[in-house]
Amino acid sequence: MIPYVRDIKFEYGAVDQVSPLIRRVVANNPGPFTYVGTGTYIIGRGEVAVIDPGPDIEEHLEAILKAVEGERVTHIMITHHHIDHSPLAAPLKARTGATIYGCAVTKVVEDDGGVKTEAGYDMGFKPDVSLCDGGEVSGPGWTLESIPTPGHTSNHICFALKEENALFTGDHIMGWSTTVITPPDGDMSDYMDSLDRIRVREFDTLWPTHGPPVREVTPFIDAYIAHRREREAQIEQALAAGPSRIRDMVPVLYAAVDPRLHPAAARSVLGHMIDLVRRGRVLADGAPGPDSEYRLAG
Template identity: 75%
Template sequence: MIPYVREIKFDYGACDQVSPLIRRVVANNPGPFTYLGTGTYIVGRGEVAVIDPGPDLPEHLDAILAAIPGERVSHILVTHHHSDHSPLAGPLKAKTGAPIHGCAVGARAAESMVVTEAGSDFGFTPDISLCGGGQVLQGPGWTMEAIATPGHTSNHICFALKEENALFSGDHIMGWSTTVVSPPDGDMTAYMESLELIKAREFTTLWPTHGPPVTEVTPFIQAYIDHRRAREAQVLGALAQGHGRIKEMVPVLYAEVDSRLHPAAARSVLGHMIDLVRRGKVATDGEAGLDSDYRLVG
């Protein structure tokens, strides 16, 4: 079982000091994919970085600016192009002049569009590319490293705050829920590799864009990994019982999940199928898709 953390106290639009270097402002955009809303993080004092400005809500832009009177935004950092993360980056840049850092949307992103409330910001194009990760971004008293974490999306970037051994994990790892992996832009093989990469870094705290922080980091990530492997085993078990179509499996495998999330869950099962086909455990005729017939190999 994943030891979810879901308790969080805040007021929409208020700025809360959540650690010595980190402030948070939560947007009023709750939903099945955003939990209680998008948490925009402000790092540093005087000269600050803003992480995941969030949805294009004028009142959220006003709240971010009200949180930093007399301060300068030097970096706007975006974890990925979904509409609850990146659209406000442009308006925030227009108000502050700060460049936008992130990884541009890939050509296949539109094909991954799930029926979600969050949606996608297909026009997202940063001023400074962080694709591939490894870049170091700095301000007075803070140092951030971009870490490429493809899987949820092909352009997902996490940001490590050196001074607090903390990670802004975007949607890669969330305390309140698992993460949607929707092919072809989402990739289960890459996602599992990215989870292992972050686990190996042994961060003290994860700050997801939605929900509260994760403070028991290594066991939490291991539980995330174990959950995916258990889901994979369930998929293989369903195939062994003769259920060869994804749409037959989802209501059974995700019986405990809000039915509004079942279309996204079907995409995650597809991600598992593509990964299993790559590894030679499952076969299908033609390209793996939602409506394909799958069978075990061997």
Template identity: 75%
Template sequence: MIPYVREIDVEYGRCDQVSPLIRRVTADNPGPFTFKGTGTYIVGQGEVAVIDPGPDDPAHLEAILAATAGERITHIVITHHHSDHSPLAGPLKARTGATIYGCAVASHAEDDADGEVKMEAGHDLGFRPDVSLCGGGSVAGPGWTLEAVPTPGHTSNHLCFAFPEENACFSGDHIMGWSTTVITPPDGDLSDYLESLEAIRARSFDVLWPTHGPPIRDVDAFIRAYAAHRQERLDQILTALAAGPARIRELVPRLYADVDPRLHPAAARSMLAGMLHLVRQGRLAADAAPEPDTTYRLAG
């Protein structure tokens, strides 16, 4: 079982000092993909970095500026291009002159078709950082350093940011205490995700600061449980296909029988990520390119 952590005291627009060098201001955008809202982090003192400014919300912009009154925002740092993370970067830059850092996505997957249950927030199609950190790199200010750690999986351009001064990591949507992370092909990739999980676990951080929800302090155990959950889902697919070839639309009602049928389209997208991973591993074979209507069977 994943040891979820969901307790967090949120007052929208309030600036909370959550560690000696980290403050958080939460945007008023709670929902099924954002939990209590986007937690925008302010790192440092005097000359500061803002991580994931969030949705294009004028009230949240003013809250960030109020929280940094008398200081200078020099860096705007983005974990990925979803609409609850990056859109406010432009307006915040216009007000402060700060430089935007992140990784532009190479291409944008289409949003879910009308009528389907969406699995994640929409894409910020216009996101383009001033400085690319796709291959890693560090930014710094007085008393603080942020190291970009490429963590593709949730999206192809996802970055976590190590914060060595507190042996912490800003984990964006890569690892969240309140929920598992959505992986939706084609931009999401389970094979990449599992490798990225291990990359973060290997760093032995003391604490993770997700963009949504409270911090994760038992980091190693949490990441191990996160990875075990993904493996359990893969094992379910393999067990189901041991009974014979099947398509995703046939498997979802069986493997997600306890889930509201309205969520089955979302479950199918998640299962597709698992199928792609298992085909790459050589554990499954498919009668065509892996897609929702492809027939899958055990390999060998």
């Protein structure tokens, strides 16, 4: 079982000092993909970085500016291009003159009219400085390292605060829920590799964009990985009975889940299927897709 962390105390629009170098302002955009809302982090004092300014909500912009009154925002750091993370970057830059850092969109995802499994895409996001391959930025008393973590999206980045051995995880690891991996922009193979990349760093604290921090880091990531491996084992067990399609497997695999959530679950299973086909453990009748027939290899 994943030891979820869901208890968080905050007031919308207020700034909280959550560690010696970190302040947090939570946007008033709660929902099924954002939990209580987007947690925008402010790093340092005097000359500061802002991580994931969030959705384009005027009240949240003003709350961030009030929190840094008398200071200078020099860096705007974006973990990825979902609409609950990056749209406020441009308005914040216009008001502060700060530079936007992140990784540009690499895959264009069309709205197919199907089930929504994340908040949506900010396709206009363009950083001033690319950190797709890693890198460091710094200010007075703080250093942020960019760690590419594709999986949730193709351009996802986590940011390590070296002075506190802490990691801002965006949506890569969330304390309140598992992370959605939705092809084609989401990629399960990349995601599992990225989890391993973070695990070996042995951070003391994870700061997700949504929800409270994770303090017991290694056991939490181990449980995250085990959850994914258990799901793929269930898929392979289901296929051991014979070839099948995702739409027929989901009601069995997710029998204890509200049927209204089954379409979203099917997208997650597709992510696993693509990964299993790539690894040669499952075969598909053609390119793996939502309507393909799958069978065990060998």
